[in-house]
Amino acid sequence: METMPLKVVIFNAIPEAMLLIYLGLILVGIRPDKRRVFIAGIFQGAVCYYVRKDFDFGIHILLQYFSFVLLTWLIIRVPFVASLIAMTVAMTMAILLESTIGLSIPYFTGISILEIMSREGLRMLSFLPYLVVLITITYFVEKYRFTLEQEIKILKKLNGKLHGESTK
Numbered sequence: 001m002e003t004m005p006l007k008v009v010i011f012n013a014i015p016e017a018m019l020l021i022y023l024g025l026i027l028v029g030i031r032p033d034k035r036r037v038f039i040a041g042i043f044q045g046a047v048c049y050y051v052r053k054d055f056d057f058g059i060h061i062l063l064q065y066f067s068f069v070l071l072t073w074l075i076i077r078v079p080f081v082a083s084l085i086a087m088t089v090a091m092t093m094a095i096l097l098e099s100t101i102g103l104s105i106p107y108f109t110g111i112s113i114l115e116i117m118s119r120e121g122l123r124m125l126s127f128l129p130y131l132v133v134l135i136t137i138t139y140f141v142e143k144y145r146f147t148l149e150q151e152i153k154i155l156k157k158l159n160g161k162l163h164g165e166s167t168k
Contacts, residue, residue: 002053002117003053004049004052005123007120007124008123008124008127009045009046009048010045012124012131013045013049014041014045015041015131016094016127016131016134017040017044017045017048018037018040018041019131019135019138020068020087020090020091020093020094020134021037021040021041021068021071021086021087021090022034022037022138023093023134023137023138023141024086024087024090024091025037025078026141026142026147027141027148028086028147028148028149028152028155029147029149029155030078030082032076032078033076036075037076040071040076043075044067044068044071047067047071051064051067061095064091065087065088068087068090068091069083069084070083072086081154082155085152085154085155089148094134097134098130101130101133102126102130105126105129
C-alpha cells in the first residue's frame with residue numbers, strides 16, 4: 001500500500017490513463033470521443049490513487065484493470081466486450097513498457113527504485129520516458145490507422161455492430 005502524491009496523480013496517473021484508454025480503443029478499431037477519454041482518464045486517475053492507497057501490491061493491478069474496463073464501458077459508451085479487449089491490450093502494453101523502462105532507469109542512473117519512489121520529483125521524472133514512449137506509440141498507431149481487428153476476430157463483429165453494418 002502506498003499513498004501517491006497528488007502531483008503524481010495529476011501528472012502521471014491521469015495522463016497515463018487517458019493514453020491507455022485512447023490507445024486501447026484505437027487498437028480495437030474504435031475512435032473514441034477525446035472529451036470522454038479525458039473524463040474517463042480523470043476518474044481512472046482518482047481510482048488509481050485510492051486503489052494504491054488501500055490495497056497491497058499485486059491486487060491493485062487487477063482492481064485498476066477492472067476499473068479501466070468499467071469506466072471505458074460506462075463513460076466512453078463502447079460495448080463491454082470491446083472495453084474488455086481494449087483494456088486488456090492497453091494494460092498488457094503498459095505492464096511490458098513500464099516494467100522494461102522502469103527497470104532500465106535505476107540500471108542506467110544508479111538510483112534505486114526505492115529512492116525513486118520515495119522522492120516525488122524523481123518519481124515524476126522517471127515516469128516521463130514511459131509516457132513519451134506511450135505517446136509515440138499512440139501517435140503512430142493513430143497516424144497509420146493500425147488496428148488489431150484482423151487479429152482479433154470478435155472485433156470485426158463488434159465494430160460492425162457499432163457502425164450499423166450487418167454481420168452475418
